[in-house]
Amino acid sequence: MAAVALSEHIREFPPAPDGLLFYTRTGAPYLYSSYQRVFGKAVVRAKLPADTGTHALRHHYASVLLAAGESLVAVAERLGHDDAALVLSTYGHLMPGSEDKTRRAVDAAWNPVSVQDHEAGAAQGRP
Numbered sequence: 001m002a003a004v005a006l007s008e009h010i011r012e013f014p015p016a017p018d019g020l021l022f023y024t025r026t027g028a029p030y031l032y033s034s035y036q037r038v039f040g041k042a043v044v045r046a047k048l049p050a051d052t053g054t055h056a057l058r059h060h061y062a063s064v065l066l067a068a069g070e071s072l073v074a075v076a077e078r079l080g081h082d083d084a085a086l087v088l089s090t091y092g093h094l095m096p097g098s099e100d101k102t103r104r105a106v107d108a109a110w111n112p113v114s115v116q117d118h119e120a121g122a123a124q125g126r127p
Helices: 002-012 032-045 054-067 072-079 084-094 098-123
Strands: none
Touching (some): 072 084
16 A cells, blocks of 8 residues: 555656655755654644654554564665664564564474375375
8 A cells, every 4th residue: 555655656756866755846855844744744644643753653664574574684774774783672672572483484384294294195095
């Protein structure tokens, strides 16, 4: 859904020569005060809590990526950081527990094999 909205925005407002996606009528970046006004309207329109700020959205974005199993290096790249250690120290507590992740990895690796073995044995008359 976000990709569709961003595609529509880019179609209507092509990026500035420097690649900037959101800019003033003159192609300049928004001043902080103007940006806050525009962002505030977007928060209302999206029906987000009134106190939602860009930092909260950035934190949410990082936490969603980590919860989905994205690597620290990839999350660092998406957030514009050069060092994944910063992501680890800031968002590491949001990563899925390693015990659950290990269990899922082993289950995913072995369950298809055990199902196939069981089906092959049944086809040969073995339980």
